[in-house]
Amino acid sequence: MNYPESQLILEEIKKAKKILVNCHRGPDGDSVGSALAIQSVIDNMGIKVDVICPNQLPADLLFLSNSNNVKTIDFNEFDFSGYDLFIILDSSTYGMVTGDEKIKKPDIKMIVIDHHFTNVGFGDINLIDSQVTSTAELLFKIFVDWKVKLNSDIATKLLTGILSDTGCFQYGGVGKPTFEIAGELLSLGASKDEIVFNTFRSVKFETLKFWGKVIENMQYDTNHSFVWSAIPLSVYKEYGEDSSSKEDVANLFSPVVKDTDFGLIMVEIDKDVLAISFRARSNFDVSKIAKDLGGGGHIAASGAKVKGPFDEAVEKVLTACRKYAKKN
Ligand SMILES: [Mn+2]
Structure with a gap:
């Protein structure tokens, strides 16, 4: 048994008549791959299951089967009454589920x-x-604990999540267990090449140009060993407001600059709303800065949202960065 909770979770699923599974706001490969994988497993048990998301799925994940059935919903209006269980995946807070911290948890x-x-x-x-x-x-x-048989379709969905959240095995924390699981997924028929082609080699040309803008705006704080780039709403809109592009650009360019500990990309995604993605290059803990700003995440990759006029919000974020950064 990998987890003592596995059995309890399986019992709850078997008791339920209709189940809801979420993809979190700003859905990524782990969120979508995981949601579609558990949907397939539950569906194979003959239990009804729907997947919901507060945003549209990014185009590069639409190659996954059933992704077109994920419902984009407004949590303020969604009717939970037809469901008796809500499985929440890959979401550190309920605000990450809904995309809005103010929305209360439903009675389910x-x-x-x-x-x-x-x-x-x-x-x-x-x-x-x-x-x-x-x-x-x-x-x-968990699926191993449940002794469920995984087909190539489910294996592809799970491998999408692993490749997405590890940057194709690059990030810290990736060791033998992850490679072993990935190996097993390949044995089950996961199509690694299809995942890489769709999620890493299908960038829209205008998104590439947006990345160029992010690099052009990048600044290097030599005293505190980090790089940062801030994109105002007007520029973000000009390049198509692709919500996944800011995460991708953070993954690609924040943690790669020589002699830095971390990097961050700030994008004004709505008027006076700045979305920040932090990525660590060394073993620096960027989640401390994200938490300080009301966000969260992992040691090596975290995020936050700051409200206020663009210049003030950027200054607030930089102040928080300098508070935690190592000083030279
Ligand atoms: Mn994840």
């Missing part, structure tokens, strides 16, 4: 399955394992 049984170490466990049943790279890896271990 919740199971939280996650790998963010900042997750305090806001469900009725919580399975939080911050030792694994991704929710997809955690789900694989």
